[in-house]
Amino acid sequence: MSVDFDRSRVTLVDHPLVQHKLTIMRDENTGSKQFRELVKELALFEGYEATRDFPLEDAPVTTPICETTGKRIAGRKVAIVPILRAGLGMVDGLLELIPAARVGHVGMYRDEVTHEPHEYYAKLPSDADQRICLVVDPMLATGGSATAAIDYLRAQGVKDIRLLVLVAAPEGIATVLGHDPDVRLYTCSIDEKLNDAAYIVPGLGDAGDRIFGTL
Numbered sequence: 001m002s003v004d005f006d007r008s009r010v011t012l013v014d015h016p017l018v019q020h021k022l023t024i025m026r027d028e029n030t031g032s033k034q035f036r037e038l039v040k041e042l043a044l045f046e047g048y049e050a051t052r053d054f055p056l057e058d059a060p061v062t063t064p065i066c067e068t069t070g071k072r073i074a075g076r077k078v079a080i081v082p083i084l085r086a087g088l089g090m091v092d093g094l095l096e097l098i099p100a101a102r103v104g105h106v107g108m109y110r111d112e113v114t115h116e117p118h119e120y121y122a123k124l125p126s127d128a129d130q131r132i133c134l135v136v137d138p139m140l141a142t143g144g145s146a147t148a149a150i151d152y153l154r155a156q157g158v159k160d161i162r163l164l165v166l167v168a169a170p171e172g173i174a175t176v177l178g179h180d181p182d183v184r185l186y187t188c189s190i191d192e193k194l195n196d197a198a199y200i201v202p203g204l205g206d207a208g209d210r211i212f213g214t215l
């Protein structure tokens with residue numbers, strides 16, 4: 001059964017390099033070191049797309065040749081908010097792109113039986129409500145953790161939330177977009193479906209275990 005969602009709210013970051021790297025990540029023989037590096041690289045590609053609409057302002061600059069007017073980002077403040085623990089793997093790539101960003105954390109664990117998310121830790125920058133929040137988690141499966149994290153951020157007054165995942169199941173996308181009318185989603189792949197254990201198919205397995213070598 002196909003799952004419907006509004007594709008105009010989803011940015012598919014499917015650059016050829018992204019697709020190539022994602023295939024290496026899917027390979028069960030790829031070890032933790034390479035997997036971690038690839039998570040970081042794909043986060044950087046996604047960050048590039050997720051910041052595409054940042055406004056610019058004129059910036060005078062003197063080159064070795066003459067004075068001219070360049071452009072600089074016009075004061076959009078950013079918070080990167082990884083959903084623990086797998087989201088941590090995406091933070092460094094985004095910080096390379098946006099070094100001035102602050103990092104908040106939202107800790108969710110998934111009940112192995114009910115698959116329901118439970119929040120066990122949250123800490124945001126004090127001015128999070130003034131920032132664009134890039135919520136990051138490599139896998140969007142049922143959407144439970146993502147919607148719980150989004151609810152938490154909305155309750156803190158965050159207005160601009162962008163969810164960056166690497167692999168998404170259609171079920172998770174529909175859940176997140178249906179839950180919050182304003183969140184924007186970025187993903188490198190929309191996979192086929194969830195299996196009975198709520199893993200993404202074909203997916204890449206448990207991203208947290210592969211990042212941290214806890215298989």
Ligand code: URA
Pocket residue numbers: 086139141198199200201203204205206207208
């Ligand atoms: N979380 C993961 O790490 N992988 C999945 O396939 C689903 C949830």
